[in-house]
Amino acid sequence: MPVPLPDDASVLLLPPDAAEVACVARGVISAVAPRGGLTGLQQTLLAAMFHSLTGFDIDPLAVQAELADKPYGARDLAEDLHRRNAAFRGRIVQTMVTAELVLDPLPPEVAGRVAEFAAELSVHDDLEDVLLGHADSGRRLAAIDFDRNGYLHDFDVHHTQQLHVGDGALTGPWTPVEDDPALAARWASLGELPAGTLGRGVYDFYKTRGFAFPGSPGSAPPLLAQHDWVHILADYGTRVESEIEIFAFIARANDDLHAFSLLAMVVSLFETGALAAGAGLFQADRGHLSQPGMAVRFGDALRRAALCAGSNDFMATDWFAVADKPVAVLRQELLLPPKSEEAVTAGSVGPWDAGGISPFQLNAGRKLAEAEGREYAGPAVE
Structure with missing residues (x-):
């Protein structure tokens, strides 16, 4: 059952503190790590993104080791972010998608976990369905999928x-x-x-x-x-x-x-x-x-x-x-x-x-x- 979005009275709009950033890091890494652990590019990319966007530094490998002893699932993250609105949660899912996009090939289990995390966060983006459908399929992504399920989904040639x-x-x-x-x-x-x-x-x-x-x-x-x-x-x-x-x-x-x-x-x-x-x-x-x-x-x-x-x-x-x-x-x-x-x-x-x-x-x-x-x-x- 997805964790619902907060109402105007309970929504949290302040920047995340160190504790919340740590929760997000656990959630993102739980979602995107393939079998065998994070790739080198995933490690450097996530470290850079968290540093630039939150002001806090994370050690992806340390977080991954922590998760081996204490798993942190989609429901855990969604409950910890229950006061966050759709925009905040959506950006978290985008961070996950960025980290899964650099996997080649994209394992179905990673695409499936990201979709699970998004669902628990009450975030739905057709782009996740595109990636899930193509994961490890041996086929290249179709440009039309990006167009139909993303920024250009409502593009009108008569209003340009x-x-x-x-x-x-x-x-x-x-x-x-x-x-x-x-x-x-x-x-x-x-x-x-x-x-x-x-x-x-x-x-x-x-x-x-x-x-x-x-x-x-x-x-x-x-x-x-x-x-x-x-x-x-x-x-x-x-x-x-x-x-x-x-x-x-x-x-x-x-x-x-x-x-x-x-x-x-x-x-x-x-x-x-x-x-x-x-x-x-x-x-x-x-x-x-x-x-x-x-x-x-x-x-x-x-x-x-x-x-x-x-x-x-x-x-x-x-x-x-x-x-x-x-x-x-x-x-x-x-x-x-x-x-x-x-x-x-x-x-x-x-x-x-x-x-x-x-x-x-x-x-x-x-x-x-x-x-x-x-x-x-x-x-x-x-």
């Missing part, structure tokens, strides 16, 4: 004014739009804005990487291009590791728990390769979340997003409405904190930093500059 595409141009969320001169011109006009504004930053971002503006041949789907503005706003580069940071930031900034599916998609693309392709452009490329320092960078991206003011659906924002605002002003309005020193030391870079661009993008940016008869002025690969 923030994308500024022409009528009838979209047939689905990740439809590329490569023949819309008005859209391409809108993006190109960002180059007329002053330096330091968000729009000018995005314009330079595209030029230095040789990206085609939405509406022109070879461009990314307009919905995917929404996340490019966040690269400038939140100061993340464009290598695969930075893309993981970006989508962690986007998913956590939105109070709609469905947004987590965007992060699940990226982890499945760029860590396990369980998803072959996604977002109309990305292709599977394994092992990037396992890279040294990435757990710290991942946790810090979640922390920064959690500290932003309000709920922010960055994929549904009309960025052109704020394109003329200085980036510094937008960050102040969002209360967006800077990256932690730990994340920077671990390798987190911005779009203009050395290492904030891939070799392919650098070459494309230089070729575009040569074709346009201008000097290249972008970041270095290293």
Whole structure:
């Protein structure tokens, strides 16, 4: 029997203390540890996430050893969190899902336990059903499952004014739009804005990487291009590791728990390769979340997003409405904190930093500059 959500009189809205964090750690690790114990990536990822999001440090292996002597099940966690609301409980389940997504293959018993914990917490997300159905099945996840059961479950091609595409141009969320001169011109006009504004930053971002503006041949789907503005706003580069940071930031900034599916998609693309392709452009490329320092960078991206003011659906924002605002002003309005020193030391870079661009993008940016008869002025690969 699921533990019901609290009423307004009994709900606990204060940040968790050390004792509650310890309970959550026991619950998460009970749910996600496969036979043989937590993997190395699970250990580093959970330690980084708990540190960044709670301010308290946990030792996943010590917790695991404790659980061997004193098991802690789904009912135990749900009862200990009986005063917590749906949002808090939902974030706990998302932590579990993150830690199960990095298992390759995903064991059915882990997927089943996570689903059990979610049910006891009165949390239901169709994404768990997707993972349970695919666990250890030998099949790759289908992108359509993420679309139908996550952030895009109610996507309507007729209500996408923030994308500024022409009528009838979209047939689905990740439809590329490569023949819309008005859209391409809108993006190109960002180059007329002053330096330091968000729009000018995005314009330079595209030029230095040789990206085609939405509406022109070879461009990314307009919905995917929404996340490019966040690269400038939140100061993340464009290598695969930075893309993981970006989508962690986007998913956590939105109070709609469905947004987590965007992060699940990226982890499945760029860590396990369980998803072959996604977002109309990305292709599977394994092992990037396992890279040294990435757990710290991942946790810090979640922390920064959690500290932003309000709920922010960055994929549904009309960025052109704020394109003329200085980036510094937008960050102040969002209360967006800077990256932690730990994340920077671990390798987190911005779009203009050395290492904030891939070799392919650098070459494309230089070729575009040569074709346009201008000097290249972008970041270095290293």
